[in-house]
Amino acid sequence: MWLRRFMPAAIAAGLAFASALLLASCRQDMQDQPKYLPYRGSEIFPDSLSSRSLVEGTVPRGYLRDDQELYTGKTGANVAPTAPTATAAATSASGTSAVSTQPAAATGNDVNEFPFPITREILDRGQERYNIYCSPCHGVLGDGRGMIVNRGFRPPPTYHQDRLRNAPLGHFFDVITNGFGAMPDYSMQIPPHERWAIIAYIRALQYSQNANIADVPPDQVQKLK
């Protein structure tokens, strides 16, 4: 009799306890931990960036720019050192720390040799990077008729003109690094070594559009006929 009277209440209590446990398991404490992950905002700083930009003058390991020709494309002593923080500023989600600056007036001390030997792999890498970052405006041929130009962006000059065929390599490096005219700088999107790879590919493009039959190796001529 006692059992029969209290059984329903016991079952109800048991069910309530079980469902309370089930509900408790829906808590998401471990899913959303109070820690900073990339691009997770912060309430501490007014610009709400949790990844802070580097303190000016800081050189992260591996970012010491001790090779002037590699990192500026210029020779001589009159080159203003570029801040090492410029490339590392990728941590700044707003990116405003690397405001593009107009290139210094042609100083005539642009290097005209690659700072490292260009191999087939580097040229292929340059082609890949060119197609990612440059072809939207400059076109896959380098004729300055890319898709973004079709959309109304100010057209860049074609690479296939004497002025740019004769331009020293360092000029291209300077333009990629600092921007030129309507072109913004790509210092945050393209690391220095890849800028050189792209420049190598630009040279290859220039040769490809300015070649005659005498440039073709004799054993390949038959293929073209």
Added chain:
Amino acid sequence: MPQIFKKSTNAIARASIIGSGAISVLAIYMIFIGIPRSSYWNQTDLIKTQPVQFSHKHHVGDDGIDCRYCHTSVETSASAGMPPTKTCMNCHSQLWATTTYLEPVRESWKTGIPIKWTRIHDLPDYVYFNHSIHINKGVGCATCHGRIDQMPLVTQVASLQMEWCLQCHRAPEQYLRPRSQVFNMAYTPPANQLELGRKLKKEYHVLGSDVLTSCSTCHR
């Protein structure tokens, strides 16, 4: 009590026993399988409001801009990299430069305060996903993200449940593609996918499923 219950009521009583059993089975199925796998629970196909209605279909599909133009760190780090406002301004300093549509972008550019995008793919904080290892081992963007180039607004395609991760980590050869095709949105796997996948798995030194399904591969 025949005055209250007719004899046929017995049949209803029997049916209700079977019926409640069926309902219990259905309920258990829904709680453990049906709901957790539903698009409602996983928030797949859910459109989320963004400060700017950025269209991947326009930028990737119509303009042909490579994923890496904006997601620069996808090949080298865990995070694919959200582009800074600077990247938007590369083109939008001139294109649509006066539209109210892009006012939040210009506002961010002027103030230096980043645009607060709403995250679509939100893994639990105890999962340490790394984009670069997947890219470098031949997992295509579209394998997990779907046809981004056809999405005016990005939605999550995969469930991102652990069982979804594991069905590839147990047998990656089902999905691997040549590295040159990783960023190709329109890539379709060949008929001999398993054969190709096994070859690529060896070539790219993809570790065995014993390692790939080890807890500490994804959880630390």
